[in-house]
Amino acid sequence: MSQDIWNFIFIGITFTIYIGIALWAKAGSTKEYYTAGGDVSAFANGMATAADWMSAATFISMAGIVAASGYDASRFLMGWTGGFVLLTTLMVPYLRKFGKATVPDFIGDRFYSKTARVVAVICALFICMTYIMGQMRGVGIVFSRLFSIEISTGVIIGGSIVFFYAGLGGMKGITYTQVAQYCVMVFAYTIPVVFISLALTGNVIPQMGLIGDFTKGGGEAVPLLQKMNDLSVELGVTKYTDGSLSTIDMFCITAALMAGTAGLPHVIVRFFTVKSVKAVRKSACWTLSFIAIIYLTAPALGLFARTNLVDEINNKTYQEAPSWFKNWENQSMIAWVDKNNDGIIQYGQGTAFVGKPIMDGEKRGEQGQRLVSNEISDDVNEVYYDRDIIVLANPEMAGLPPWLIALVMAGCVAAALSTAAGLLLVLSTSISHDLMKKIIKPDMSDKQEMAYARIASFVALVIASYFGINPPSSFVAKTVAFAFGLAASSFFPTLLMGIFSKRINREGAIVGMISGISFTFAYIFYFQFIADHKDYLFGISPEGIGFVGMIINFIVTFVISYFTPPPPQEVQDMIESIRIPSGAGKASH
């Protein structure tokens, strides 16, 4: 059977499962819509949270980033897992005990202020919208490669599916769909890597392969990392195990990603679906374990792919190059420019040409390679590869059967859809519950509130799809990292101080949130669209600026709170009560 048929079968089967679950789990009340009824098991919630958490960016791009930048990529590996320690120890047990369904709910009540609630709603909309645009783009790209359709059509198909099960089933539909999506993702991610590890290092466990020996071809066993470092020196690029980022930038980005993780509303709300505070802790352990399975595989995959790439391509003639090289060249994801006209592929320091490849129609060069019309650079490097192919192409690199490649495709789609659905839920409940019910129309019935939630999720998806189809410059590629900066500078400090200090009041919280998020946004916007990267503040890139925004939020909130009156007694009592874990009851709204 051809690859296309396998792809259709796998995507078809997984979509049927998702839609079937959505129909089965159709939410009947706002309680089911917001918290899935509040009795999801810790294990199932752990899986669902892991799927919610791992976006298209994690699934498709992370291994590619590791392959391209070695040690530097650790900021993502540590940032996106380490945040769960903060989330679990400092946030969710207390927010779960508080017992309301949304994050703006907590901020509105804790800071006894409608203004605080509105600011929180705006922050939530802002963070989720930035994030969901990237997901929709991801869905579109995968679909367009799968079925050779336009990206815009792919975005619309993905959007319709997400609306169907998120808008219809609410949290209940999402939870059980995400359990299925996690299973698809974990198999799709790990199975090909096991085979690659076997081929390169003779080790079945990829994590051991990373620190093991390179044994391919029956030659003398050399440590794999040593081999990669030597190759890097030979090619004139940074050693794989050394970083090129400055320590301060590395520190700030990792910290921003960690704090952002602990402040992301779509992850926090997932923990409102379990029974008790005790179950929250247990569920968080499951979540991080499920995430770790994939996050510990990514660095191994990155190293293997880089080794394969250098080993099979560098100093080979175009005719000798493996078939995946040519397949992905046909997809415009790989390109080779024969700068010195020797017919041999040279891989090395620098870029092959400026920007992404613009193929010169179907024109072929002397060796049969596709020609690009980009401006050629002066660097020695002749090869361009899109980092995102590392996961997509790795079954092919390892010579695995077509059905496994189809499984990987299905995994990519699952990763993007699960995250988009989780975000969509936060968007729609922020509007229906926190804006409509709590502020504009307090006398709404349960039914009306749900109708608003569904309308809101539809509108949000339309907007997200629009930006997925027409991304504002290169912005979308980096949006995920930016969403974390925004969450780190707004929600994380405010929630943290709201839980652990009785003295922090509404004035401090409101001004703090606004100053944190506007500083971060302005910095990102400034360097994305206006200024040059040489002028970074203390050498901190926009990816890591959320950490500084967070500190600003902390200081501003603290100072203003101490110059204004303390919160009323009932709020102080409430803070005391959320610190006691027992008697949480079901999350309400």
Added chain:
Amino acid sequence: MSESKNNAAAHYKGSLKIVGSILIIWAFISFGCAIIFRTWMDANMPKIGNAPFGFWMAQQGAIIGFVILLLVYTYLMNKLDHKYGYGEED
């Protein structure tokens, strides 16, 4: 009433201790070993398999550490809950 209030205060104090210790280790294995002291760790600590210590911590060790930390946190907090009579059944 006063006894339960005492219990609540003692429980909160105990939980802050647990959270504090967990976060100190958390910061040490990630920011410490893998970023700030990495070069020193690479040079002076034993290799993990074929990987320099700091590099391995950054790519795998810290993540394994996070999972263990959460398990320890959950165990200690559940024990603390029981000690002060806030324990709950599953």
